[in-house]
Amino acid sequence: MDYGKIYVIGTGPGDTEHLSKKALEAIKEAQTVIGYSSYIKQIDGILSEEQEKLPFNMKDEIKRCEAAVKKSAEGKTVALVSGGDAGIYGMSGLLLEIIDKESLTRKVPVEFIPGIPAFCAVAAAAGAPITNDFCVISLSNLLTPWEDIERRLRAAASGGFVIIIYNPRSMKRKEELTIAKNILLESIEKNRPAVIAKAVTRRGEEIIITTLENIDKFDIVTMNTTVIIGNENTYVNDLYMITKRGYGNKYDLNKNR
Numbered sequence: 546m547d548y549g550k551i552y553v554i555g556t557g558p559g560d561t562e563h564l565s566k567k568a569l570e571a572i573k574e575a576q577t578v579i580g581y582s583s584y585i586k587q588i589d590g591i592l593s594e595e596q597e598k599l600p601f602n603m604k605d606e607i608k609r610c611e612a613a614v615k616k617s618a619e620g621k622t623v624a625l626v627s628g629g630d631a632g633i634y635g636m637s638g639l640l641l642e643i644i645d646k647e648s649l650t651r652k653v654p655v656e657f658i659p660g661i662p663a664f665c666a667v668a669a670a671a672g673a674p675i676t677n678d679f680c681v682i683s684l685s686n687l688l689t690p691w692e693d694i695e696r697r698l699r700a701a702a703s704g705g706f707v708i709i710i711y712n713p714r715s716m717k718r719k720e721e722l723t724i725a726k727n728i729l730l731e732s733i734e735k736n737r738p739a740v741i742a743k744a745v746t747r748r749g750e751e752i753i754i755t756t757l758e759n760i761d762k763f764d765i766v767t768m769n770t771t772v773i774i775g776n777e778n779t780y781v782n783d784l785y786m787i788t789k790r791g792y793g794n795k796y797d798l799n800k801n802r
């Protein structure tokens with residue numbers, strides 16, 4: 546029997562409003578839907594009774610991919626869903642590695658459908674904090690050694706990037722954001738604008754615009770929170786966080802007004 550297609554789908558930062566049309570069609574086409582239980586819950590409204598749902602726990606990523614390959618071997622069309630984009634701290638790479646290890650690369654048809662990453666939704670909620678070169682750093686040391694995380698924080702700060710921090714805090718990791726902040730403060734001034742955004746586009750969304758020295762002082766920092774620290778051209782007005790990209794240096798923004 547031929548292997549069924551595996552769609553690897555980014556479902557966006559929250560509810561199904563941010564799913565692309567293509568992702569929606571692929572989810573509806575799938576006979577089996579596999580993913581972290583809370584992502585499956587988020588798309589529950591568009592799933593039908595007939596579809597097989599295989600929810601998994603948080604750290605079961607390998608099992609999820611193995612289940613996807615097994616169902617594909619049974620000829621089923623599979624939707625492997627991740628929040629945000631599946632290629633950003635998501636399931637895409639692991640699935641390909643597992644398929645490769647089993648020498649099935651040319652046998653299992655895989656299609657990747659991109660999703661809106663959480664940091665895009667956070668930026669949209671705050672105004673325009675990115676606009677220029679940026680980098681994303683996860684503070685989770687589950688798969689990346691903490692020394693590497695520190696090295697990347699220092700490089701990002703000295704490189705002048707807008708810095709996006711994922712996984713700023715978890716039940717087990719309570720101090721990392723403070724350590725990260727102190728590293729950033731080695732080369733960034735303490736009143737640099739920052740935004741802290743929890744559960745963006747989901748129920749319980751909260752957004753706080755603050756400064757670098759205070760990013761670790763809010764209860765809303767959990768594993769569902771993203772922090773964005775501006776670059777040297779970032780400022781805040783009474784509504785938005787804005788990173789000037791440099792138009793004002795090149796053109797007269799007051800002209801014709």
Ligand code: SAH
Pocket residue numbers: 558559627628629630631632633634635661662663664667710711712713742743744745746747767768769770771772
């Ligand atoms: N694949 C996802 C990222 C997964 S890593 C993406 O493309 O964005 C998980 C981290 O993403 C969380 O720890 C948090 O920092 C961030 N995140 C995910 N959803 C979020 C949301 N709705 N609001 C704020 N941050 C979110």
